Amino acid sequence: MTLTVVAWTVAGWLVLVGALGIVRSRDLVHTVVALSVAQSGTYVLLIAAGFQRGATVPILGAGGAGSSPVVDPLVQAMVLTDIVVSATVTALLLALTIQIAKRHGTVDPDELRALRG
Amino acid sequence: MNTVDVLAPVAVTGPVLLACLVLVAGRWLPRPVIDAVALAGAVGLAVCGALLVHATLAGDAVTWLGGWTPPPGAHPVGIALVVDPAAGGLVVLVGVLAAGALLFSWRYFASVEARFHGLVLLFSAGMTGFVLAGDLFTMLVFFELMGAVAYALAAYKIEEPRSLQGGLTFGVVNSLGAYLALCGIGVLYARTGQLSLAYVGETLAGARPDGPAVVGIVLVLVGWLVKAAAVPFHFWLADAHAVAPTPVCVLFSGVMAPLGVYGVVRVSAVAAPEVPALRGVLVVVGAVTAVLGAVLCVVQRNLKRLLAYSTIAHIGLFLVGATDGGARAWLVYLAGHAGVKAALFLLVGGLLARFGSVDEIDLHGAGRTGDPADRVAAALYVVAALALAGLPPFGAGLGKAALEESVPGALVPVVVGTSVVTAAAVLRAGLRVFYGVGPRPERRVDLERTSGEGEERETTGRLRHATATMLAAPALLLAAAAVVGVLPLIGRVGALAGERLADGGAYRAAVLGTGAVAGAVPEPVSWHPPGVVTGVLTTAAAVVLALLVLVSGRVPARRRRPVRRAIGPVVLGLERLHSGHVGDYVAWLLFGAAVIGIAVAAPTLG
Structure with missing residues (x-):
């Protein structure tokens, strides 16, 4: 019980602190990393959703499931998918950040003044 | 094996395979071949969607990928694609708009490589997958695919500073929205042990919703609302549209953002049947979005931002209609709006290619060149602006008329006012640019809002004439919008699709295999005399309003000042909120998610 509570709290905390990191960010690299932090929260949340005390890894032999319970393999597949998405988006956003540094001469979001109103 | 079993997976994988082909072979193939292949793919997608609609008119169809059909009574482990007329119709819309965008860029992007075509095809696949997916996680995966491709497309002009900023903001805000949706999916999975929309709905049905169920549903809906650009999640949309290449704006505006509304309706109807507070909250969000969008539309000078x-x-x-009585009307409105708005974006793209600017003040009278092609463009623009106001027989007008018939009386002024004001703003800009109506506004350096100067051309140089494809694409899209309004078949299918989309019960029954529920056939959306009259009247009102704004420039400044003093600070305050700062946008996202969460949870749980 307590472990579950801790896991869910950590997940919520990571998402929130990542989002607040973007709000208060003064550097676009920091913004992108904060976004990744927020996403890490979703990993913890998914793993916590599939966790079962005393269960083993969900690797089943040819004979099928034995007597011992396994943790939910579905959430782990979801986390893997999620990590792939995260890698793509982070790479794309960092590439844009590099290009912004070249074209705007700054990576401080407070100094990007091209779009408004 | 029936039509749906073949076509539904092909509608998703076809564009992906074609995109890979175009990207790999694009290096060796001549440009016209790439154009033709991509265009054929988009048209094929539209045909595929039409066949899907035809196959599902009698009842929703489910196809389990890889033959993972769950045995009766067992929980599913496979991935289902679920097709109903609404989903099929949206696939048609994706195909038609992608074809329009590709046709327009035939000669438009002179220096473009095959990667543009590849990205457009991948983008179409992402949207198709989102529409057809029958479970929450598959929806999210395609949501992310369409998101990632859309960020790349928005920042396509990587040498232009504004484009980069808009693309990055779009990426950060939409990704965060997707992560909130993923949290919601995790919570719902923990609560119900299911990912399939129908099974989640079945598990939650018949009981008073508890905390986890409400939190999960709200988080998922917030994710989709970010894509729908509902207030206060709308900030990214104007920035992304102002910077994205014009053919891409067609897809963004015509179908990508409205897909957010589709997602909201689908999830709330199928998975959250027992949360009545949701409807009221969504109606309020929709109405505020409509009013705020209209107000900010009027004050823009960058034409793409205005659109x-x-x-x-x-x-x-759409959100108001879909959630409050207008289920039969809003999909027709969506289709009609998509055609008209797409034509307007392409005509603005033509201005950029001809004159190197999309600024209303800068381009005052620029369209009066006497060139026949420019005259055609001017006429098309005016017709499209009038169609946006509700001019019969265009589809936007038909959808608007049907929406006014179906929503509660208190919301009718919102529908009428929004369409009149936005169409007047669009018409005002067009009359200034294409015909030079009214005095030339003073040129000023604008610190408060984005101008339309300095945008990078999408052609190698200034075009001396608008090319045939650049005029044909908007003309065809406008004609498609007229077809939506005229063809009785579309009104009939649109009404059926909207009602079935709002009825989660039929969807759940189809997926669970408990026997198809045949809903009542709704009254088709068609022109009635009152609808025609209001359509003509709102069009006239938009014209009058636009002309009033244009001649008000002749009124002495002394007389104008009281008006400006009264409403100026409010509008200016609203504009300043749109700071272009990604941190501000994320703060609004968190605020909006919290408010919607409290507004839904308090009456449901309390």
């Missing part, structure tokens, strides 16, 4: 705010306003109307 973007008009899209936000119309998405607000």
Whole structure:
């Protein structure tokens, strides 16, 4: 019980602190990393959703499931998918950040003044 | 094996395979071949969608990928694609708009490589997958695919500073929205042990919703609302539209953002049947979005941004219609709006290619060149602006008339006002640019809002004439919008699709295999005399309003000042909120998610 509570709290905390990191960010690299932090929260949340005390890894032999319970393999597949998405988006956003540094001469979001109103 | 079993997976994988082919072979193939292949793919997608609609008119169809059909009574482990007329119709819309965008860029992007075509095809696949997916996680995966491709497309002009900023903001805000949706999916999975929409709905049905169920549903809906650009999640849309290449704006405005509304309706109807507070909250969000979009539309001078705010306003109307009585009307409105708005974006793209600017003040009278092609463009623009106001027989007008018939009386002024005001703003800009109506506004350096100067051309040089494809694409899209309004078949299918989309019960029954529930056949959306009259009247009102704004420039400044003093600070305050700062946008996202969460949870749980 307590472990579950801790896991869910950590997940919520990571998402929130990542989002607040973007709000208060003064550097676009920091913004992108904060976004990744927020996403890490979703990993913890998914793993916590599939966790079962005393269960083993969900690797089943040819004979099928034995007597011992396994943790939910579905959430782990979801986390893997999620990590792939995260890698793509982070790479794309960092590439844009590099290009912004070249074209705007700054990576401080407070100094990007091209779009408004 | 029936039609749906073959076509539904092909509609998703076909464009992906074609995109890979175009990207790999694009290096060796001549440009016209790439154009033709991509265009054929988009048209094929539209045909595929039409066949899917035809196959599902009698009842929703489910196809389990890889033959993972769950045995009766067992929980599913496979991935289902679920097709109903609404989903099929949206696939048609994706195909038609992608074809329009590709046709327009035939000669437009002179220096473009095959990667543009590849990205457009991948983008179409992402949207198709989102529409057809029958479970929450598959929806999210395609949501992310369409998101990632859309960020790349928005920042396509990587040498232009504004484009980069808009693309990055779009990426950060939409990704965060997707992560909130993923949290919601995790919570719902923990609560119900299911990912399939129908099974989640079945598990939650018949009981008073508990905390986890409400939190999960709200988080998922917030994710989709970010894509729909509902207030206060709308900030990214104007920035992304102002910077994205014009053919891409067609897809963003016509179908990508409205897909957010589709997602909201689908999930709330199928998975959250027992949360009545949701409807009221969504109606309020929609109405606020419509009003705010209309107000901000009026004050823009960058034409693409102006059209973007008009899209936000119309998405607000779709949300209102979809959640409050207008189920039969809003899909027809969506289709009609998509054609008209797409034509307007392409005509603005033509201005950029001809004159190197999309600024209303800068381009005052620029369209009066006497060139026949420019005259055609001017006429098309005016017709499209009038169609946006509700001019019969265009589809936007038909959808608006049907929406006014179906929503509660208190919301009718919102629908009428929004369409009149946004169309007047669009018409005002067009009359200034194409005909030079009214005095030339003073040129000023604008610190408060984005101008339309200095945008990078999408052609190698200034075009001396608008090319045939650049005029044909908007003309065809406008004709498609007229077809939506004229063809009785579309009104009939649109009404059926909207009602079935709002009825989660039929969807759940189809997926669970408990026997198809045949719903009542709704009254088709068609022109009635009152609808025609209001359509003509709102069009006239938009024309009068636009002309009033244009001649008000002749009124002495002394007389104008009281008006400006009264409403100026409010509008200026609203504009300043749109700071272009990604941190501000994320703060609004968190605020909006919290408010919607409290508004839904308090009456449901309390």
